[in-house]
Amino acid sequence: MRRALLVLVLAIAAIGVFAAGLATLLDTPGPPRGASRGERLFYGLCVTCHGTDGRGSWRAALFLIRPGNLADGARLGARSDQYLFEIIKHGGAPIGRPGMPAFGAALSDDELRELVAYVRSLSRAR
Numbered sequence: 001m002r003r004a005l006l007v008l009v010l011a012i013a014a015i016g017v018f019a020a021g022l023a024t025l026l027d028t029p030g031p032p033r034g035a036s037r038g039e040r041l042f043y044g045l046c047v048t049c050h051g052t053d054g055r056g057s058w059r060a061a062l063f064l065i066r067p068g069n070l071a072d073g074a075r076l077g078a079r080s081d082q083y084l085f086e087i088i089k090h091g092g093a094p095i096g097r098p099g100m101p102a103f104g105a106a107l108s109d110d111e112l113r114e115l116v117a118y119v120r121s122l123s124r125a126r
């Protein structure tokens with residue numbers, strides 16, 4: 001009887017350690033201290049697919065999502081602020097690029113503009 005209880009407790013502890021390990025491993029990183037609002041939004045909403053550096057995350061690759069490279073200066077240089085704003089607000093679907101979700105329902109235009117500014121900063125030399 002005692003032994004069964006011990007086994008049970010150990011099993012529960014093992015599951016706990018495993019779950020905590022998994023959570024740590026899969027958690028997306030938080031924004032650095034003193035991050036701007038745009039950067040905090042990016043870490044909160046975008047890094048799961050785009051990665052912290054904008055080059056695309058392994059999670060996205062795992063699900064065969066190809067978010068492109070937001071740190072590519074030539075690519076971003078060819079995009080207008082208006083284009084970036086629209087694709088973040090309405091998603092890629094209206095322009096035939098359905099991989100990119102829409103955030104217009106969740107974010108104000110001000111927040112969207114700050115995200116655009118942050119996305120631009122990813123392709124600038126750092």
Ligand code: HEC
Pocket residue numbers: 041042045046047048049050065066067068075076079084087088092096097098099100101103115119
């Ligand atoms: C579910 C995954 C996912 C999330 C979350 C996501 N994106 Fe995207 N994003 C994509 C994919 C996939 C594309 C590429 C679509 C295509 O080219 O077909 C994309 C494209 C873009 C583009 C256009 C790049 C270009 O060169 O045209 C911008 C800008 C962008 N995302 C910004 C953001 C921002 C900012 C956020 C957070 C608010 C965000 N994304 C969240 C998947 C995602």
